[in-house]
Amino acid sequence: MYTFSSKLKTFSIILMVVGILGVGYSFLTAPKNTAEVEEILKKEAEEHGGHGGHHEAVAGHDKHEAHGTATEAHETVAAAEAKPEASMADSVHVDTISVTKDTAHAVAATEEHHDDHAAVAAHDHDKAEGGHDDAHAAEHAKHVEHVFHQLKNKPWAAVYVAALFFMLISLGALAFYAIQQVAQAGWSPVLFRVMQGITAYLPWGSIIVFVLLALGAFHVHHLFVWMDADLLDPANPKYDKLIANKSGYLNEYFWLIRAAVFIIGWNLYRYFSRKNCLAQDQASDNAFYKKNFKISAGFLVFFIVTESIMSWDWIMSVDPHWFSTLFGWYVFASFFVSGITVIAMVTLYLKSRGYLEYVNTSHIHDLAKFMFGISVFWTYLWFSQFMLIWYANIPEEVTYFITRIEQYNLPFFGMVAMNFLFPVLILINTDFKRLTWIVVMAGVVILAGHYIDFYNMIMPATVGDRWFIGAGEIGAIFFFLGLFIFVVFTALSKSPLLAKRNPFIEESKHFHY
Numbered sequence: 001m002y003t004f005s006s007k008l009k010t011f012s013i014i015l016m017v018v019g020i021l022g023v024g025y026s027f028l029t030a031p032k033n034t035a036e037v038e039e040i041l042k043k044e045a046e047e048h049g050g051h052g053g054h055h056e057a058v059a060g061h062d063k064h065e066a067h068g069t070a071t072e073a074h075e076t077v078a079a080a081e082a083k084p085e086a087s088m089a090d091s092v093h094v095d096t097i098s099v100t101k102d103t104a105h106a107v108a109a110t111e112e113h114h115d116d117h118a119a120v121a122a123h124d125h126d127k128a129e130g131g132h133d134d135a136h137a138a139e140h141a142k143h144v145e146h147v148f149h150q151l152k153n154k155p156w157a158a159v160y161v162a163a164l165f166f167m168l169i170s171l172g173a174l175a176f177y178a179i180q181q182v183a184q185a186g187w188s189p190v191l192f193r194v195m196q197g198i199t200a201y202l203p204w205g206s207i208i209v210f211v212l213l214a215l216g217a218f219h220v221h222h223l224f225v226w227m228d229a230d231l232l233d234p235a236n237p238k239y240d241k242l243i244a245n246k247s248g249y250l251n252e253y254f255w256l257i258r259a260a261v262f263i264i265g266w267n268l269y270r271y272f273s274r275k276n277c278l279a280q281d282q283a284s285d286n287a288f289y290k291k292n293f294k295i296s297a298g299f300l301v302f303f304i305v306t307e308s309i310m311s312w313d314w315i316m317s318v319d320p321h322w323f324s325t326l327f328g329w330y331v332f333a334s335f336f337v338s339g340i341t342v343i344a345m346v347t348l349y350l351k352s353r354g355y356l357e358y359v360n361t362s363h364i365h366d367l368a369k370f371m372f373g374i375s376v377f378w379t380y381l382w383f384s385q386f387m388l389i390w391y392a393n394i395p396e397e398v399t400y401f402i403t404r405i406e407q408y409n410l411p412f413f414g415m416v417a418m419n420f421l422f423p424v425l426i427l428i429n430t431d432f433k434r435l436t437w438i439v440v441m442a443g444v445v446i447l448a449g450h451y452i453d454f455y456n457m458i459m460p461a462t463v464g465d466r467w468f469i470g471a472g473e474i475g476a477i478f479f480f481l482g483l484f485i486f487v488v489f490t491a492l493s494k495s496p497l498l499a500k501r502n503p504f505i506e507e508s509k510h511f512h513y
Contacts, residue, residue: 002355004493008485015482022475026155029471034141037148149222150463155472156221157462160212162476164314165335165454166484167205172339173198174270175303176370181273181296186507187366190358192499193492194347196274198339200491201484203270206263213259213314217252223462226250226320243320250320255313262306269299280501289503307332315454318461322400324389330381331457334419337374338450341443343367346488348436355497361434362513368433371446372423379420404456407465411452418449451477 031037177195180188216224225231231240232247243250273292280288308328316327324330344367350356389397404412422445432438459467499505 001495002350002489002492002497004489005353008489012482012485012489015478015485017482019475019477019479019482022471023155023159023479024475026158026470026472026475030155031148031151034144034148037144037151040151041144041147146464147466150466153221153223153462154466156212156223157458158472158476160209160223161451161454161458162473162480163205163208163212164458165338165451166480167202167209168331168335169338169342169484170199170201170205171266171307172335172337173343174202174266174339175300175307175336176340176343177273178269178296178299178303181292182300184293184504186504187363187511189499189502189505189508190356190511191343191347191363191367191508192277192502193495193497194350194356195343196277196495197488197492198342198346199270199274201487203267204483204487205480206267209314210259210263214256217256223458224317224320225461226317227252246320250317258309258313262310265299265302265306269295269302273299277499277502278495281496281499283501286503289501315457318458319400321396324385324397326381326385330378330385333374333378333381334450334453337371337378338447340367340370340374341446344371344439345443348440350492350497352436358498358509360512362511364436364439365430365433365513368427368439368442371439371442372427372433375419375423375427375446379416379424382416382420403460408456408460408467412456415449415452415456418445419453422446422449 031040173195177192177199179185180192180195212221215221216227219227222228226243226246228238230236230238232244233239234244272295276288276292276295280286280292311328311331312323315331316323344364347356347359347367348364351359386401389401392398423442426438426442427433455473502508
């Protein structure tokens with residue numbers, strides 16, 4: 001039996017406390033109103049070394065010149081209109097030598113006309129200037145409001161990305177466990193209890209994610225723009241026809257019902273598969289093993305459907321105008337390889353502490369092969385999605401990648417290097433797959449890379465160019481990592497680390513490659 005060490009338990013608690021402080025700080029420092037956003041934008045302009053001020057001065061100079069030009073134009077027109085009438089008055093004066101009473105009235109009328117024209121020209125000029133200022137002020141207010149919503153979303157988005165990532169790691173481990181059951185794999189039964197320990201986080205993680213989804217549905221946060229009722233009202237200026245057409249599927253109640261069905265289904269399989277596996281240890285036949293085989297086959301059918309819908313609902317819908325038919329597979333590859341990586345790292349940790357006596361380098365080698373192979377599979381899906389959309393160049397599709405390339409250039413291409421180049425170059429060597437420090441190093445990079453992958457999926461649509469790996473992001477990672485460690489290793493300490501009566505356990509004990 002494994003004993004949860006006090007040092008690791010203390011470490012997990014410290015991570016959770018530090019994480020809560022970081023997340024709390026991010027919420028406290030988020031702007032409370034647009035006035036605070038004005039101050040933030042002003043400070044950002046000042047930090048650019050007067051560059052923004054220079055542009056404002058140039059704009060003001062151009063504006064002044066434009067207004068001056070307009071004034072001169074009005075004066076020129078007035079002069080052009082006045083000149084013929086003035087000449088006529090001079091002509092009358094020369095020809096008659098004396099100004100008659102009628103001529104005097106004519107001259108007075110002409111001067112009055114000139115004054116009226118000048119007044120109208122001045123009024124039009126002031127009106128044009130005022131209209132320009134009003135439009136500029138309205139545009140500025142709109143920008144400030146937009147930035148305000150982005151900064152308000154930032155701590156929520158940081159928590160959501162980390163919560164979703166760690167929950168999906170446990171779901172990936174659960175799917176890998178189910179695949180081993182259905183395949184009747186002979187190499188992996190010595191690792192089943194490690195897999196079950198990792199999946200113990202699923203109930204906790206999925207409840208947290210569901211709460212975050214529910215808070216969005218009840219408009220506590222605004223990560224999902226399609227939940228704005230104004231977008232569905234044809235009489236509203238914000239009406240969005242594309243989103244309105246999807247409202248039969250994308251509506252809060254149906255969305256939450258689907259989420260509940262997914263989460264309940266996944267957790268029911270986790271509960272019964274572990275219960276049957278533990279019962280098999282005490283059984284005299286293979287009845288519980290056969291039950292697990294059947295429910296695992298059913299779960300995989302349920303999983304592959306619900307995982308795709310989950311990826312559309314919880315991730316892709318933050319960009320409700322964009323869609324990809326590959327997206328479900330892409331998300332699956334990302335959290336599946338993350339789940340396998342965590343299985344390898346937990347196994348190596350337990351092995352280093354003197355547990356899992358039957359786990360040898362061949363088991364680690366096979367886990368590393370899966371890390372390598374699914375990383376290549378993820379890259380294939382990433383490139384297929386990116387290349388086809390880029391080549392087709394359909395505006396509503398390429399916008400997704402343009403935003404990420406322009407505003408998230410480093411994390412977007414950086415995670416490709418972390419998720420493909422690094423693990424492939426390191427793990428392609430057979431001998432390296434058996435070295436603990438190599439597998440751990442590759443695992444850390446893979447997990448960091450796939451966290452950034454989920455970050456790239458969520459952040460551009462929720463915070464725009466206001467992204468930054470700050471207290472909120474780091475705090476959320478720390479909190480959920482601490483909770484993950486605490487739950488997983490507590491679960492590992494509650495049952496034997498070896499599935500004694502599994503029909504393939506002897507083959508697994510003596511597995512060599």
